[in-house]
Amino acid sequence: MAMQDDESAPPAICVMAFNANDPSGAGGLAADIAAVASVGGHPVPVVTGAYTRDSAEIHDHYAFDDEAVTEQARAVLEDMAVQAIKVGFVGSPENLSAIAEIATDYPEIPVVAYMPNLSWWRDDLIDQYLDAFEELLLPQTSVLVGNHSTLWRWLLPDWGSERAPSARDLALAAADSGVPYLLVTGIPAAEQHIENTLTSAQTVLGSGRFERFEATFVGAGDTLSATLAALIASGNDLGQATSEALTYLDGCLEHGFRPGMGHVLPDRMFWAEPDDDDNDDALSPGTEGFDIPPHDTQH
Numbered sequence: 078m079a080m081q082d083d084e085s086a087p088p089a090i091c092v093m094a095f096n097a098n099d100p101s102g103a104g105g106l107a108a109d110i111a112a113v114a115s116v117g118g119h120p121v122p123v124v125t126g127a128y129t130r131d132s133a134e135i136h137d138h139y140a141f142d143d144e145a146v147t148e149q150a151r152a153v154l155e156d157m158a159v160q161a162i163k164v165g166f167v168g169s170p171e172n173l174s175a176i177a178e179i180a181t182d183y184p185e186i187p188v189v190a191y192m193p194n195l196s197w198w199r200d201d202l203i204d205q206y207l208d209a210f211e212e213l214l215l216p217q218t219s220v221l222v223g224n225h226s227t228l229w230r231w232l233l234p235d236w237g238s239e240r241a242p243s244a245r246d247l248a249l250a251a252a253d254s255g256v257p258y259l260l261v262t263g264i265p266a267a268e269q270h271i272e273n274t275l276t277s278a279q280t281v282l283g284s285g286r287f288e289r290f291e292a293t294f295v296g297a298g299d300t301l302s303a304t305l306a307a308l309i310a311s312g313n314d315l316g317q318a319t320s321e322a323l324t325y326l327d328g329c330l331e332h333g334f335r336p337g338m339g340h341v342l343p344d345r346m347f348w349a350e351p352d353d354d355d356n357d358d359a360l361s362p363g364t365e366g367f368d369i370p371p372h373d374t375q376h
């Protein structure tokens with residue numbers, strides 16, 4: 078069905094992602110773009126910096142100037158109706174402040190904030206980043222997503238009890254900064270299972286239990302939080318969006334692949350792969366023998 082003119086083209090579900098570029102394609106903006114698009118959204122990527130990393134480890138990160146972040150985001154926000162914002166790792170307190178200011182100017186747009194494990198970073202930079210996140214961005218956050226032990230270290234550093242804090246204990250701490258909902262991932266469960274719990278400070282809204290795969294993945298958290306933002310943007314309620322996002326992530330991990338020498342990446346495009354059976358004419362006859370020349374061919 079061709080579009081007759083600009084006006085007849087349908088609008089889109091626009092999801093803005095603030096994140097760093099990850100050149101390994103494991104996480105960062107590449108993950109956000111593929112995840113948002115996979116569930117039918119239009120990704121609106123705002124680059125906040127760049128990792129230097131591979132599929133095994135993060136070496137370093139360069140943050141963009143907050144002005145560059147603000148100007149990217151504001152240009153698009155003035156043009157398109159953005160239905161949800163995802164905030165990944167944005168690299169500096171200045172960038173967090175810029176994003177919090179933008180979120181304040183668009184109070185009707187839900188914000189999904191993701192806190193990755195930052196232990197690859199310098200301790201003083203971690204502390205400054207976490208403090209700014211808590212003070213500036215949490216008050217603007219609709220759902221905070223993070224791994225159980227990552228959120229524990231951040232939100233309940235002085236937890237004294239023998240037992241680990243529950244997802245609700247973490248939500249109680251986050252509620253002090255104005256966060257209404259938490260999605261706590263990677264909660265160790267019996268018999269090699271992993272639990273993910275969606276909760277407010279008052280009540281646990283839902284829990285999903287998944288078998289633990291043998292592999293160590295990278296990029297799961299970015300994939301999950303971007304998918305969640307997109308599913309919220311398309312009008313699902315939070316419980317429905319969470320359960321669909323977890324099912325999508327599980328499919329991505331089940332089809333995980335290892336492009337390098339490090340960890341396994343989620344296959345965010347697993348749903349688009351053809352069945353083995355109808356693969357026969359993937360290449361039309363006559364294309365054999367047309368090899369791409371190496372780039373150092375002498376002309």
Ligand SMILES: Nc1ncnc2c1ncn2[C@@H]1O[C@H](COP(=O)(O)OP(=O)(O)OP(=O)(O)O)[C@@H](O)[C@H]1O
Nearest residue numbers: 224262263273288289290292294295296297298299
């Ligand atoms: N080995 C695994 N087997 C099954 N599911 C997994 C595994 N690793 C991660 N997941 C899924 O991904 C979710 C998020 O992973 P995790 O809690 O490790 O987050 P993270 O440390 O923020 O993510 P990452 O560093 O991979 O981007 C888990 O709750 C679980 O549903």
Ligand SMILES: Cc1ncc(CO)c(N)n1
Nearest residue numbers: 193194195196227230231
């Ligand atoms: C989010 C986060 N990552 C890492 C650490 C420390 O390694 C911390 N305290 N918080």
